[in-house]
Amino acid sequence: xxxxxxxxxxxxxxxxxxxxxxxxxxxxxxxxxxxxxxxxxxxxxxxxxxxxxxxxxxxxxxxxxxxxxxxxxxxxxxxxxxxxxxxxxxxxxxxxxxxxxxxxxxxxxxxxxxxxxxxxxxxxxxxx
Numbered sequence: 269x270x271x272x273x274x275x276x277x278x279x280x281x282x283x284x285x286x287x288x289x290x291x292x293x294x295x296x297x298x299x300x301x302x303x304x305x306x307x308x309x310x311x312x313x314x315x316x317x318x319x320x321x322x323x324x325x326x327x328x329x330x331x332x333x334x335x336x337x338x339x340x341x342x343x344x345x346x347x348x349x350x351x352x353x354x355x356x357x358x359x360x361x362x363x364x365x366x367x368x369x370x371x372x373x374x375x376x377x378x379x380x381x382x383x384x385x386x387x388x389x390x391x392x393x394x395x396x
Contacts, residue, residue, distance in 0.1 A: 272358070273341040274302045276323040281330040282310030290329035290345065298327070333359055 278294045281287030291308045298306040306327075311319060316331060325341035332348040342357040350361070 272297075272301065272327075272343055273325045274298070274304075275306050275327040275343070276325050277327075278306050278308045279316075279326055279328045279331070280308065280310050281316070282312055284330070286347070287330040294327050294329055294345070333361065 275298055278291055280291035287310060295306055295308050328337055328344045333344050333346055333350040333352050335352050337344050338354050338357050340356050344357055345360045347362055
């Protein structure tokens with residue numbers, strides 16, 4: 269049994285290494301936990317702010333946590349400063365870490381399912 273909900277989609281920031289690495293690692297984790305490929309969608313900040321959040325369940329990485337993300341069966345993993353307090357979602361938050369720094373999401377999840385991303389092929393899917 270996992271403590272994380274099965275995501276319908278993984279949403280991440282598209283303009284920096286943090287978002288890319290976090291998205292790839294989350295795809296790998298979702299595949300390991302649930303055995304299915306989860307779509308990864310990357311957004312520029314302006315489009316992200318306008319995007320309708322229609323998914324029942326999602327994992328969000330590298331976007332500042334805000335009240336609109338506080339939804340049942342949503343997981344937000346981030347390192348940006350926020351004043352918002354989650355009431356429904358699961359927020360994994362560390363101001364001192366990012367995916368690009370090499371340690372933000374290592375060891376999070378059941379049995380340490382995240383692992384360091386030593387290399388990947390972009391667009392290669394969760395079986396990396």
